[in-house]
Amino acid sequence: MKKNYFILVLVCVFLLVTIKNYAQTKATVNINSLEETDEGILIVKYSFDNIKSNEQFDVELSVKQGYNNLNVSSVTGDIGNNIDGKGEKTIEWNLLKDNIVLNEYVDVQLIVDVHEDLSNLSLTNLMLTSTLLPGMGLNRLDRDYNYKLMGYTGYGLIGTAFLFNSMAKSSYNKYTLELTDYDLRAKYYSRALTYRTVTNVFIFGAVGIWLTDYLWLYLKKSSLDKKYSFISPNNNFRIGAGYNNFANKPMLNLQWYF
Secondary structure: OOOHHHHHHHEEEEEEEHHHHOOOOOOOOEEEEEOOOOEEEEEEEEEEOOOOOOEEEEEEEEEEEEEOOOOOOEEEEEOOEEEEEOOOOEEEOOOOOOOOOOOOOHHHHEEEEEEOOOOOOHHHHHHHHHHOOOOOHHHHHHOOOHHHHHHHHHHEEEEEEEHHHHHHHHHHHHHOOEEEEEEHHHHHHHHHHHHHHHHHHHHHHHHHHHHHHHHHHHHHHHHHHHHHOOOHHHOOOOOOOOOEOOOEEOOOEEOOOO
């Protein structure tokens, strides 16, 4: 009995480690081209990678000349709030209108605030989705980990439970049919009890995965609702092209010489 529970614990530990190792990539932004036209327009083309369908981006262009931040006001295109992440984006900065002359080394930085639209993800729909496959609802809220591995493991436990239940029935049938050899009869009965115990362990493990997923989903959805309801947009997670491991967040810096 203890051995069976030990096997179940190992399965759960394997599941958690596997989910962590299958972490999905966070969104990044890449500058594809940077060009100044004869009319004094700085054109920045960029695009996003690894985006979620419900992610939106607040884009800001920052330019430094030496230690001074330049006035970036006369900009048009894909800049500002609620930019979707699909396709290539273009920002045009009118240098002449802002009285800017780029005649030395400058540091161009693209800064992006990320936020998600969760208004269409009700807890009820997420629960129904996770009923079909545990972890699917969590993956709709958070792509950082492959939570659907919970569901695959859950169905694997159910399949294993059916297998051992079939073996238990087979052993019990042999027990009822064996009427002459009492030692063999006792062996069949003991084996049927063991298989029945293993069946229950795997069934309880599968039920535990579904219940854990429901609780985890409820807690995560509640925390995200609070996060997006009360945090100021200025304090959102900031990303750019590339990833700064020391700061634990992506950032893009592009050096440009004239």
